[in-house]
Amino acid sequence: MAEVQGDVAGSLCAWQESDLRDVPARRAHKNWAVCANLRNMHIRRKRDLKRALEEQEKAAAQSALLLDQEQLNGLLEYLEERLSEDECDASLRFTREWAAANAIDADALAASVEYFTAICDCEVLANVEPETIF
Ligand SMILES: [Zn+2]
Numbered sequence: 001m002a003e004v005q006g007d008v009a010g011s012l013c014a015w016q017e018s019d020l021r022d023v024p025a026r027r028a029h030k031n032w033a034v035c036a037n038l039r040n041m042h043i044r045r046k047r048d049l050k051r052a053l054e055e056q057e058k059a060a061a062q063s064a065l066l067l068d069q070e071q072l073n074g075l076l077e078y079l080e081e082r083l084s085e086d087e088c089d090a091s092l093r094f095t096r097e098w099a100a101a102n103a104i105d106a107d108a109l110a111a112s113v114e115y116f117t118a119i120c121d122c123e124v125l126a127n128v129e130p131e132t133i134f
Contacts, residue, residue: 061133064115066108069134074102079125088122095124 067075075098082094092110099106118124 058133061115064112065128065133066104066112069130071102071104072128072130072133074098076125076128076130079121083121083125088120090120092119092121092124094121 065072075095078098079094082097086094092106092113095109095113096106098104099109113119113124113128116124116127118127
């Protein structure tokens with residue numbers, strides 16, 4: 001169990017990262033709320049976990065998406081253009097059009113965008129966001 005030191009608010013105490021797993025020691029650490037050392041460790045851990053989660057989500061999204069970044073940008077540009085002329089008819093007609101014009105399997109692309117809960121053209125435009133995938 002770690003020695004509990006540092007009773008000045010915001011000062012560094014003797015705690016180490018490994019002590020965080022020692023629950024009784026944590027409970028006994030009276031300066032929990034004011035210990036800058038612990039607070040920083042927590043912030044770091046939370047940040048690292050968040051980053052790891054984001055990386056995982058990106059990796060999953062990338063493997064779910066049939067397209068690379070350039071292709072996706074091309075599709076989204078095309079949809080933006082087509083949907084400004086014609087309303088979405090609750091199908092993937094423009095997405096399929098683009099696929100056919102770009103030698104991409106339209107059925108495979110339709111299945112792929114479903115991962116992003118996009119089952120029509122306007123949902124592809126809204127839900128398949130390059131910045132959360134690449
Ligand atoms: Zn739609």
